[in-house]
Amino acid sequence: MNETINLLKQHRSIRKFTNELVSPEQLRDIVEAAQSASTSSNMQAYSIIGITDKELRSKLAELSGHQVYVAEAPVFLVWCADLYRYDQAIKLHKDEETEPAGMTENFIVATVDAALAAQNAAIAAESLGLGIVYIGGIRNDPAEVARLLELPKGVYPVFGMCIGVPDQEPLRRPRLPLEGVYAENRYRPDKVLEAVHTYDHAHRSYMISRSQGKSGITWSEAMEAKASRNRTHMREFLSRQGFHLK
Ligand SMILES: Cc1cc2nc3c(=O)[nH]c(=O)nc-3n(C[C@H](O)[C@H](O)[C@H](O)COP(=O)(O)O)c2cc1C
Structure with missing residues (x-):
C-alpha cells in the first residue's frame, strides 16, 4: 500500500480541535489542491467562502444545529455550488436569454464540482496532519445562510467544512x-x-x-x-x- 492510500484509509471526521492555527500557507495549499480536482467541462462551478468573522461563525454554528466545532474550528469553509460565474461568463458573449443556468443538469454539475473540490481539500488537509469534518448542517436553514453570505441567485451552500489540528483520536x-x-x-x-x-x-x-x-x-x-x-x-x-x- 502506498502513502496516499494509507492516508485515505485513515480518514475519520474530527470534531474537536486544538487552538493551534492553520497557517495562511497551509490554507492556500488546501484551496489550491481543491482547485486541482477534476471539474465537469472545466466549469469550476463552485466557490469557497472562508468564514473568519467570529460573529458570523457563531451564527452559522447555531444555524447548523448548534454544532460547537463550527464556531471553534480554526478554519471553517462553506462550499457553494456556483452557476452565477458561469452565467456571467455566458452573458459576456450572448445578449438574449439562454437556457437558465440552474437547470437540473447544471445543478448536478455544480454540486458534484463542489464536492470533488472539497474532498481534494479534505485529503490535502489530512496530508498536512490536520483533521476535518463536513457540515451538512448548514442546509438546515439554507436561506438564512445564503442571506448571511450574500449569495446571489445561482449559488447555494452545499456543505461546510471545519479544519484544524485534531484534539481527539476517534475510532475509524x-x-x-x-x-x-x-x-x-x-x-x-x-x-x-x-x-x-x-x-x-x-x-x-x-x-x-x-x-x-x-x-x-x-x-x-x-x-x-x-x-x-x-x-x-x-x-x-x-x-x-x-x-x-x-
Ligand atoms: C456532506 C456531508 C455532510 C456532513 N455533515 C455533518 C454534520 O453536519 N455534522 C457532523 O458532525 N458530521 C457531518 N458529516 C460527517 C459524517 O457524519 C461522517 O463523514 C460519517 O459519519 C462517516 O464518518 P467518518 O467521516 O468519521 O469516517 C458530514 C459528512 C458529509 C460527507
Whole structure:
C-alpha cells in the first residue's frame, strides 16, 4: 500500500480541535489542491467562502444545529455550488436569454464540482496532519445562510467544512463490506441485504466502543432514524435561489 492510500484509509471526521492555527500557507495549499480536482467541462462551478468573522461563525454554528466545532474550528469553509460565474461568463458573449443556468443538469454539475473540490481539500488537509469534518448542517436553514453570505441567485451552500489540528483520536468508523458497494457489470440487488446485515453487526460494535456502551445502534436503525429528519425544504429553497431543476 502506498502513502496516499494509507492516508485515505485513515480518514475519520474530527470534531474537536486544538487552538493551534492553520497557517495562511497551509490554507492556500488546501484551496489550491481543491482547485486541482477534476471539474465537469472545466466549469469550476463552485466557490469557497472562508468564514473568519467570529460573529458570523457563531451564527452559522447555531444555524447548523448548534454544532460547537463550527464556531471553534480554526478554519471553517462553506462550499457553494456556483452557476452565477458561469452565467456571467455566458452573458459576456450572448445578449438574449439562454437556457437558465440552474437547470437540473447544471445543478448536478455544480454540486458534484463542489464536492470533488472539497474532498481534494479534505485529503490535502489530512496530508498536512490536520483533521476535518463536513457540515451538512448548514442546509438546515439554507436561506438564512445564503442571506448571511450574500449569495446571489445561482449559488447555494452545499456543505461546510471545519479544519484544524485534531484534539481527539476517534475510532475509524467502519464502512459497508466492499461487496456491498462494488459489483461487476450489473447491479446486484440480491447482495444488498447480506451486506446490510454484516454491516449492522460491525456498526453496532463500533458504536458500543465509541459510546462506551451507551449506544449499540445498528446502521439500518441509524438510517431509519435519519429518514424522518430529511431537509424537505431544499427543493423550494433551490428554486428560489435560481436552481429551477427543469
Ligand atoms: C456532506 C456531508 C455532510 C456532513 N455533515 C455533518 C454534520 O453536519 N455534522 C457532523 O458532525 N458530521 C457531518 N458529516 C460527517 C459524517 O457524519 C461522517 O463523514 C460519517 O459519519 C462517516 O464518518 P467518518 O467521516 O468519521 O469516517 C458530514 C459528512 C458529509 C460527507
